[in-house]
Amino acid sequence: MAAPTERTLRITTIFSSIPASVLLLVSALIGESLVCFLCLIPLVTSFVVSLIYVQKTQKQSRIALPTTSTDGHDSLKDSGPAWPFVDVSISLLYLGMLIAFWATLGNIWDRDIVVVSTYGTVSMLLNCFIHFYLFLGHFKWSNECPHCGGSFPVGRPSLAPRETIGYSALGEHRDTAVEQNPVVQKTPLPAEV
Numbered sequence: 001m002a003a004p005t006e007r008t009l010r011i012t013t014i015f016s017s018i019p020a021s022v023l024l025l026v027s028a029l030i031g032e033s034l035v036c037f038l039c040l041i042p043l044v045t046s047f048v049v050s051l052i053y054v055q056k057t058q059k060q061s062r063i064a065l066p067t068t069s070t071d072g073h074d075s076l077k078d079s080g081p082a083w084p085f086v087d088v089s090i091s092l093l094y095l096g097m098l099i100a101f102w103a104t105l106g107n108i109w110d111r112d113i114v115v116v117s118t119y120g121t122v123s124m125l126l127n128c129f130i131h132f133y134l135f136l137g138h139f140k141w142s143n144e145c146p147h148c149g150g151s152f153p154v155g156r157p158s159l160a161p162r163e164t165i166g167y168s169a170l171g172e173h174r175d176t177a178v179e180q181n182p183v184v185q186k187t188p189l190p191a192e193v
Helices: 006-031 034-038 040-063 082-103 114-137 171-180
Strands: 142-144 151-153
Touching: 006 034, 006 040, 006 114, 034 040, 034 082, 040 082, 040 114, 082 114
Parallel strands: none
Antiparallel strands: 142 151
């Protein structure tokens, strides 16, 4: 299954913010809970930021091919540190409001409104995960091969010694590598057998 695009995730946050806002507004008014009212801040912020992103990508897709410039880079992702900063800020704001809500849940537990407000926090939790996922998506997690364009994971190569040498990218330097490293044993080539 392919990874969801950033635009799809932003649209998901827009549509999940609407019912959560209604549920939390109702629970804030009926339950007279300040924390439920404060939970509207990250929902509205996420709604507005996602709406701005969707509008910008829609405008770009009418002008050119979908959100990519001629060199193949996403112009909104390459716009600097603004989007990762916004995503991590919204995610942390969600997390702070969710912790505050869960800490004060005992104050409204005896009222019937606790179910309504709890359903509102489900969308908040979903949006928190989406914004954190989008934040992580702004970092490059794999490198591209300059020759074939394929990708390979970033990291250090394994330093464990090999028992035998099979294929060598250096070809003619294979024999010198065997002489320099006594752990590596020379395997016969098909032409030598």
